[in-house]
Structures are given as C-alpha cells and as structure tokens.
Amino acid sequence: GENVEQHPSTLSVQEGDSAVIKCTYSDSASNYFPWYKQELGKRPQLIIDIRSNVGEKKDQRIAVTLNKTAKHFSLHITETQPEDSAVYFCAASKGGSYIPTFGRGTSLIVHP
Amino acid sequence: NAGVTQTPKFRVLKTGQSMTLLCAQDMNHEYMYWYRQDPGMGLRLIHYSVGEGTTAKGEVPDGYNVSRLKKQNFLLGLESAAPSQTSVYFCASKRSGAEETQYFGPGTRLLVL
Numbered sequence: 081g082e083n084v085e086q087h088p089s090t091l092s093v094q095e096g097d098s099a100v101i102k103c104t105y106s107d108s109a110s111n112y113f114p115w116y117k118q119e120l121g122k123r124p125q126l127i128i129d130i131r132s133n134v135g136e137k138k139d140q141r142i143a144v145t146l147n148k149t150a151k152h153f154s155l156h157i158t159e160t161q162p163e164d165s166a167v168y169f170c171a172a173s174k175g176g177s178y179i180p181t182f183g184r185g186t187s188l189i190v191h192p
Numbered sequence: 193n194a195g196v197t198q199t200p201k202f203r204v205l206k207t208g209q210s211m212t213l214l215c216a217q218d219m220n221h222e223y224m225y226w227y228r229q230d231p232g233m234g235l236r237l238i239h240y241s242v243g244e245g246t247t248a249k250g251e252v253p254d255g256y257n258v259s260r261l262k263k264q265n266f267l268l269g270l271e272s273a274a275p276s277q278t279s280v281y282f283c284a285s286k287r288s289g290a291e292e293t294q295y296f297g298p299g300t301r302l303l304v305l
Contacts, residue, residue: 089232116296122298122299123297124235175290178248179237180294182234182235184234185235
C-alpha cells in the first residue's frame with residue numbers, strides 16, 4: 081500500500097521567515113495531494129491541494145509543489161505569522177482507493 | 193450547512209463501560225471515516241464506510257465497531273472501553289472519487305479511567 085513520509089516533525093521559525101515541509105510518497109499511481117492545517121484543539125482543515133497534472137499551485141502566502149518523478153511534494157509558507165503555528169498534515173490518494181494516506185504531521189511554531 | 197458534527201464533545205468512561213460516538217454530515221457525502229489521534233501518532237484510521245450499509249476496517253480496528261444505517265450518520269462503538277482507547281476521535285466525510293478532500297468533524301475527546 082501507499083506510504084507517506086513527512087519531514088520535519090517539528091519546525092521552528094521566526095516571524096517573517098519562510099517554512100518548508102516535505103512529503104514523499106511510494107505509490108506512483110497517487111494523483112491527489114492535499115495539505116491540512118490543524119490548530120491546537122481544532123479539527124484538521126484543508127488549506128491547499130494539488131493534482132498530479134500540475135507542478136505548482138499558489139494561494140497567497142502558501143504554495144505546494146509536486147515532483148512526480150521523485151515522488152515528493154512540499155508545502156511552502158512565506159512571510160510566516162504567529163497564526164500559522166499549527167500541525168500540518170500531508171496526504172496522498174489515488175483512483176480506486178477509498179482511503180487517503182496521511183503523513184505523521186509537522187508541528188510548525190512561529191515565534192513573534 | 194453544519195458540515196460534519198460529532199456527539200459528544202467530551203466524555204469520561206470507566207474501564208469496561210461502553211459508549212457510542214455519533215458522526216453526522218449534511219453534505220450528502222458517500223464516504224465516511226473514523227480516526228483516532230494520539231500525540232506524535234498522527235491520524236490513524238479505525239473504520240470507514242463507502243456507502244449506506246457498508247463498513248470496512250482501517251489500520252486500528254480492534255476494540256471498535258461501527259454502523260452506517262443512514263447515509264448521513266456513522267456511529268463508532270466501544271463495547272468495553274480500555275485506557276488505551278483514551279484519545280481524540282475525529283470523524284470525516286468526503287465525496288466519492290480520489291480527488292476529493294475530506295471534511296473533518298470537531299472531534300470527541302475520550303478519557304478512559
């Protein structure tokens with residue numbers, strides 16, 4: 081089955097810096113890669129996603145890049161703010177599978 | 193739309209007691225999921241359902257049972273609670289299809305003493 085590795089497990093940055101979280105996946109048939117943000121005590125919520133026919137997608141300060149050859153995708157957050165502090169999860173899924181595979185999560189801490 | 197809701201929000205059980213967690217969604221989603229979240233362990237899938245009347249086991253199904261008698265509801269049961277089942281439980285739902293995002297409920301915090 082699919083395996084998703086997520087790094088780092090913890091990331092500490094200063095406000096205004098950029099943050100990058102990386103995920104690798106094992107199944108080359110995976111074609112959908114969402115990213116979820118989970119604030120403390122809250123539910124995971126989708127912040128951005130990318131499909132396998134696209135190499136990069138941006139939404140204001142966040143962007144996701146996908147390298148299908150290397151089977152990895154990354155979340156980029158620019159100009160980080162304290163409210164970006166949260167746990168971020170990546171996931172991968174493919175046609176014919178009912179179950180997305182999640183990474184273990186990255187705890188991002190943005191220091192004011 | 194309320195989205196995905198969960199009942200209760202918090203519960204304390206004694207070892208051996210039983211309880212049912214209720215998940216409801218008003219988005220007409222086909223697929224529904226139950227996860228547990230423990231510190232450092234991410235989201236682990238307990239059971240899932242791809243339609244009314246169908247259920248399947250996930251990664252950590254032992255000690256749990258589920259039912260999906262109505263499309264909008266997905267119930268998670270603990271027949272005999274154990275301290276190892278202390279966790280935060282999230283329900284999620286999505287449309288059928290691989291390129292569809294999951295929508296999560298607010299979570300149920302369960303403490304088993």
